[in-house]
Amino acid sequence: MxxxxxxxxxxxxxxxxxxxxxxxxxxxxxxxxxxxxxxxxxxxxxxxxxxxxxxxxxxxxxxxxxxxxxxxxxxxxxxxxxxxxxxxxxxxxxxGGDYDGVLDVPREPGLAALVEDVNRLAAGLADVERRRARLVSEIAHEMRTPITILSGQIEGMADGIFTRDDAMFASLTDDLARLRRLADDLSNLSRTEEGAFALQVTPTDVVALAERTAERLRPQFDDGQVALAVVPRPPVTAVLDPGRVTQILVNLMGNALRACGAGGRVSVTVRTGQAPAPYVEIAVEDDGIGIDEHDLTRIFNRFERVEHPGRPAPAGGSGIGLTIARGIARAHGGDLTATSRGLGHGAAFTVRLPLRQDPPASR
Known part of the structure; x- marks a missing residue:
């Protein structure tokens, strides 16, 4: 100077x-x-x-x-x-892990922008740390329940208290499946963060895939008295991983079911477009509780579970389903977005995937 x-x-x-x-x-x-x-x-x-x-x-x-x-x-x-x-x-x-300090913003514009960026960084890291701590607590709770049940059942069978019949083994299988799902969620989250999804792509009829997924989940919708409809349209073929895309749709339809009360309605629509490049979209729309505007991007954060007034977030959810779903869509070269007109007006989640004949690069 x-x-x-x-x-x-x-x-x-x-x-x-x-x-x-x-x-x-x-x-x-x-x-x-x-x-x-x-x-x-x-x-x-x-x-x-x-x-x-x-x-x-x-x-x-x-x-x-x-x-x-x-x-x-x-x-x-x-x-x-x-x-x-x-x-x-x-x-x-x-x-050093201290995210609570807030810097005073100076008057000089250039330095003020730098200080504001540091304050935003600290707030973001603090939020991630809070969600990480909550995740550890929730994972511990999710694991403790089935492990306690398994331990009690096995000890009961060893002591002759419980009968070793098909019902007992079915109960053991359910608890093991619950632990396996939790482990799979954590593994998928890790792959999402690293961009390391291994896609097994093949030419797939997207309309038929959406219909099969809807029929698979229809009994749950019938039990919840929620109508589920797939809007009919001609076949649309895209090169994708049908198992991974099914995983996205199961997550979206399951969330839509939980968002609706008895008498609600969920629709699944497949449509195509050309700009900026040919694509296919799968939209899952519901008329349920809706999403506040400031939560539309936050819901895709890992470990995030949005709570609504008078209706807490569903118990047992890990808060990483949408994070994984968006990661799968982006591994295909597409994306997953959400829209809503506000609380009480339902929501729509749209998976956009490229329409192409060559498979995406393996990730």
Whole structure:
């Protein structure tokens, strides 16, 4: 900063000295010449010898300017470096796991933007840490229940309290399946974070895939007295992993079922488009509790479970289903988005996948 001030000072003083010597001219030539000031200045510039600089004028001015530059640089550097030191200390706290500190925003626009970014980073990390801690607690609870039941049943059979019949083995199988689903969710989340989904792609009729998935889940909808309809349309073939896309649809239809009460309605629609490239969309729409506007992007965060007034988030959910579903869609080169007109007005989740004949790159 000091050097930049000094450079500007030297250039300014040199220019002032040159102009002053030109205007004065050798032996007063320009002062007596006729014509305009510009004519006299140009004539003096043409007659002036290179290298003429009045050092008696330059050195005192340069010394005074250097002193002023040093003082101003010191003052301004203190002004600028103080928030930078605060940012540095804040980043050290973030690295140490302390996310609660909030920096004061300085007046200088550039530094203010930097401090605001650091504050947002701290808030984001704090939110992730809270959700991570909640996930650990919920996973421990999810695992503790089936493990306790399994332990009790096995000990009961060993002691002869429980009969070793088909019903007992079916109960053991259900508890093991619950643990397996939890392990699969965590494994899929890890693959989503790493972008490491292994896709087994094949040309697939997307309409038929949506219909098969709906029929698979229809008994659950019938039990909940929720209507499920797949809007009919001609076949649409795309190169995709049918198992992974089915996983997306099961998650979306299951969420739609939980969002609706008795008498609700869920529809599944397949449609195609051309811009910016050919694509196929699968939209799952419901008339249930809806989603608030500020939650439309938050619901895709890992470990996030949105709660509605008077209707808590479903128990037993890991809060990573939508994160995994979006990861699968993006592994195909597509995406998963959500829209809603607000609480009480239902929601729509749309899976967009590219229509192409060549398989996507393996991930």
């Amino acid at each position: 000091v050097l930049s001030h000094l450079a500007v000072l030297v250039v300014a003083l040199t220019a002032m000295n040159v102009v002053a010597s030109i205007v004065d001219g050798p032996a007063g030539q320009t002062s007596d010449a006729g014509g305009s000031d510009l004519d006299r200045l140009l004539a003096a510039l043409a007659a002036r010898r290179d290298g003429e600089v009045d050092l008696e004028l330059l050195w005192p001015a340069l010394a005074a300017g250097m002193t002023a530059a040093l003082l101003l640089s010191f003052v301004f550097s203190r002004f600028l470096l103080r928030p930078l030191r605060q940012v540095r200390a804040a980043t050290h706290r973030l690295a």
